[in-house]
Amino acid sequence: MKHLSIDIETFSSVDIQKAGLYKYALSNDFEILLFAYSIDFGEVKIIDLANGEVIPENLISALNDESVIKHAYNAPFEWWCLNQAGYKTGIEQWRDTMFHGLYCGYTAGLGATGMAIGLPQDKKKDTTGKALIKLFCVPCKPTKSNGGRVRNLPHHEPEKWELFKEYCIQDVVAETEIYKRLAIFPVPQEEQDMWVLDQKINAFGVKIDTELVEGALIINDVVTRELTEEAIVITGLDNPNSATQLGRWLSEKLDVEILNLQKGTVAELIKTLEDKDAIRALEIRQELAKASIKKYVAMSEAICPDGRVRGLLQFYGANRTGRWAGRLVQVQNLPRNYLETLDYAREIVKEQNAEFLKLVYGNVSDTLSQLIRTAFIPSENHKFVVADFSAIEARVIAWLAGESWRQEVFATHGKIYEASASQMFGVPIELIKKGNPEYALRQKGKVAELALGYGGGSGALIAMGALNMGLTEEELPDVVKRWRNANRRIVDLWWGIENAVITLMETGETQGFKGLIFSREMDLVYGQDFLTIKLPSNRKLFYPKPHLQENRFGNMALHYFGVNQTTKKWEVQETYGGKLVENIVQAISRDCLAVTLKRLEEKGLQTVMHIHDEAVIDAGMDIDVEKVCELMGQPISWAPGLLLKAAGFESNYYMKD
Known part of the structure; x- marks a missing residue:
């Protein structure tokens, strides 16, 4: 056998x-x-x-x-x-x-x-x-x-x-x-080993502060009841939580048609309305709509008898890149925390004192939302050492494209937003600092860095919040043009990869570009057909049933079968050079994290979860965060010249530093 x-x-x-x-x-x-x-x-x-x-x-x-x-x-x-x-x-x-x-x-x-x-x-x-x-x-x-x-x-x-x-x-x-x-398309041994490690991390689990979770749920019940009663008094509605009822009430009260009560619409209405009752009703809706309480519920339902939650990570959950996905509590999508007094807030919640929490912090729902991360705690007599890669995707794309000025930034000061603004607008980086008028350029450099690396234009800037950062829609095309002129090798990377894929599909001949291998792999017996991209780590990205057809712009483009993220159906997907670069860069970044997780295990360190490019280690009191960051920043054998850096902190609970 x-x-x-x-x-x-x-x-x-x-x-x-x-x-x-x-x-x-x-x-x-x-x-x-x-x-x-x-x-x-x-x-x-x-x-x-x-x-x-x-x-x-x-x-x-x-x-x-x-x-x-x-x-x-x-x-x-x-x-x-x-x-x-x-x-x-x-x-x-x-x-x-x-x-x-x-x-x-x-x-x-x-x-x-x-x-x-x-x-x-x-x-x-x-x-x-x-x-x-x-x-x-x-x-x-x-x-x-x-x-x-x-x-x-x-x-x-x-x-x-x-x-x-x-x-x-x-x-x-x-x-x-x-x-x-x-x-006939085997999983590399390195990936099989990584799958095994992932099961061990999931099975070990992470401890939950059950007092905090219980307190949060009780306080939420109290506040939800109070807010609902207040909303009933203001509106006279049987169910003010009903979008239909509240929308109709607002339309009649304001003599304006309210099309929907989605999150963005509610926020905009609160800014623009003058009617105090309408504003308060919408503020209550905002508080009651906080989804974070669902994560406390998810924790309470998933806690094992020993006080740990297991199975938070799904290996290869992000199908196109191989990244991990969150399960149960969805740790990949946790609210940020901004409170400077997290310890104090945690104690109030543990005491289940809803009135005092409201007195001290005002918005109880927002406070509970910010505390959700802190419900994850280390094992007894341990601490959390949390470390993450700094600007990992920006470093990977600079390395892959060979964008030398960016590589120099990461080899020295690492201020990529300021450096990008300097390159875009021809202003010495020394002038882009707080107190100088040139500091306003940093915002343009930041949003450009976040939005434009994968071929996006003005729409990508808007989606990344450019208009909320003080930029006008009229100046966005200039930002796009300046960023692309400053990053010509990255632009060349988009087109080079797109051309390699189209040439492969037209000729059937394997293509190589920037250390990547583009191939067509088939199995005639069962009719399997893939376009594959071999990454520097030797892992491959697979695109099933690839074919060329015209895209919405009338150009020939790669199409393949995958899960449509909107319809959730298995159907034809369209892609292009910038999107392929995004897949590749995120996949290489994922492989860097995989190497790090293996290194941590080899050093006897217990990872309990990881979020995007961040590892959370259940560490003994003798473990030093600097040593962990040094470990994460070590060179990777299959990525010579890739400059990695990590930053981290130690804590008695998980949080966003």
């Missing part, structure tokens, strides 16, 4: 969607119901554990045999559940077909991946499978007709149970068929 493909079906009273895999399988009533397997991709068999069958000794031995590779779709589920059920198996022995599919540019989800990859689809079967999972894998509502039971067992629905077993078998069949189609 060399390969063992597995799919299991399980029961737990914990809601896996809200609490996550780790808490789900730690439940006292968790059990494995079915164990379907295939040895060396042969016939699929099933073991009915719920009806008393047992896993044979040879399979139990194989589960912990390092020479046997275990395969599953979303393998962390099988690995963690089997271990919690008493079957020892090491994560290093597992291969995740879902990750393999994501690596090759496909979407997540067994059915969705199968459809994208070309497997025959039976939508009725998919619907039936979900119904069977709901029937047997989660608690049921007690009713008179079901005898008041809270769970459906096999003998309650014997025919459906047999159907469920067939469904489990077919999942192994689908997984192995997907694996066969992906096997």
Whole structure:
């Protein structure tokens, strides 16, 4: 036996969607119901554990045999559940077909991946499978007709149970068929090792300040009730939280049609209105709409019995670049904190003193929002060491393009906003400092740096907030022109990559540009077809089913299949040179973080989470932040000349320094 493909079906009273895999399988009533397997991709068999069958000794031995590779779709589920059920198996022995599919540019989800990859689809079967999972894998509502039971067992629905077993078998069949189609496009060993490390980080988890979370939820309930009552008094509405009711009330009161009450609209109305009641009603809506309280709820639902939240990171969650995505609490999208008295605010919340919090800080919702980061705390007798790369994407694009003046900036003072303004407007950088009239140019340099690196124009500047920074729409084209003139090698990078891709698609011949390799990779047996970009790290970016067709501007451009971020459907996507550069730069930045995470592990340091380009380490009191930053700034073997720098801090809780 060399390969063992597995799919299991399980029961737990914990809601896996809200609490996550780790808490789900730690439940006292968790059990494995079915164990379907295939040895060396042969016939699929099933073991009915719920009806008393047992896993044979040879399979139990194989589960912990390092020479046997275990395969599953979303393998962390099988690995963690089997271990919690008493079957020892090491994560290093597992291969995740879902990750393999994501690596090759496909979407997540067994059915969705199968459809994208070309497997025959039976939508009725998919619907039936979900119904069977709901029937047997989660608690049921007690009713008179079901005898008041809270769970459906096999003998309650014997025919459906047999159907469920067939469904489990077919999942192994689908997984192995997907694996066969992906096997010719292997995951590099470095990425497999990184996947293993990611599972270890997720399984270790991060401790939660449960007192703070409980206090935040109680205070939020009090304030929500008070604000709602105040809004009812002001408006006379039954439900002032209803956008429809509030919009109608505002329209009648102001004699102006209110088209919507979206976040931006509400903020603008508060600025422009004079009616005090209308302004206050909208201010209350702003406070009640704070989404951050949902993160406290997510934490409370996901906290494991030992006070830790696990499974916060999704490996290869950002499909196009391979970056991580947030799960459960969504740590990749946490509100910033600006309060200078975080310690004091935390203590008030822990004391559940809503009135005092309001007295000291005014806007309670905003205060709770700013404290959300601080709910993550280090283990006992430990501290957080938080370090992140400084301007990582700006450094990578400068290195990749060979933009020498930018490289010089990063090798010396690192003030890229001032240096960019200096290059754009021909003003000595020494003059662009606070107190001088030239300092106003820094704002233009900053927004240009944030918005224009990937081929964007005036629209990108507006999207980045240029108009809110004091710039006028009329001067934006000049900002774009000046930035591009100052960064000609980056502009050349956009066009060079676009030309390499189009030449590849027209000729079929592999192209090389700036250390990147552009290839067409196909498998004629199963009809797989990709455009691949080999990065300096040897990792590849995959673009499925590539083809050339006219874009909206009438030019020939690369199109490929992917998930439309608006419709969430698998359909044709259009791209261009600047967008490809964005994919590549973000992917290389991601690879720099991956190298750092491995280095931290090799030094015996425990990363508990990482947010974009920042690592959060659960460190012993003897660990020094300067040493961690020095480690992050070390050269990377596959990126000679890339100048990395990190900054960091130490804290008793997570925050934005």
